[in-house]
Amino acid sequence: MTIVPKPYPxxxxxxxxxxxxxxxxxxxxxxxxxxxxxxxxxxxxxxRRADIDDGNKPGVTSGQWAxxxxxxxxxxLLEQENEVLRRAAAYLSQANLPGKGSTRS
Numbered sequence: 776m777t778i779v780p781k782p783y784p785x786x787x788x789x790x791x792x793x794x795x796x797x798x799x800x801x802x803x804x805x806x807x808x809x810x811x812x813x814x815x816x817x818x819x820x821x822x823r824r825a826d827i828d829d830g831n832k833p834g835v836t837s838g839q840w841a842x843x844x845x846x847x848x849x850x851x852l853l854e855q856e857n858e859v860l861r862r863a864a865a866y867l868s869q870a871n872l873p874g875k876g877s878t879r880s
Contacts, residue, residue: 783813787811788821789825791807791808791811791813791818791821792818792821792822792825794807794811795807795818795822796822796825804818804819804822824837
């Protein structure tokens with residue numbers, strides 16, 4: 776069983792990114808990450824995401840990802856509903872054929 780760690784709160788990530796961006800010359804990302812108890816790669820990932828979200832680098836923002844995720848959920852739900860309706864229509868059309876389980880003469 777794999778244990779997935781809980782994500783860091785957004786405020787915490789924002790604070791760590793701000794400290795990393797405002798660091799003095801000679802202070803490394805690794806030092807800041809260690810001070811805050813996060814892995815250096817995690818901090819670098821947060822900084823890349825912040826650059827995209829702030830419009831400093833091209834890419835899909837966190838808000839756009841959230842919208843896309845919700846749209847994909849909705850599409851999957853609609854596809855499932857459509858499949859249920861398609862199967863129901865096929866079943867009902869078979870049930871109404873003369874001589875095939877129909878009680879009408």
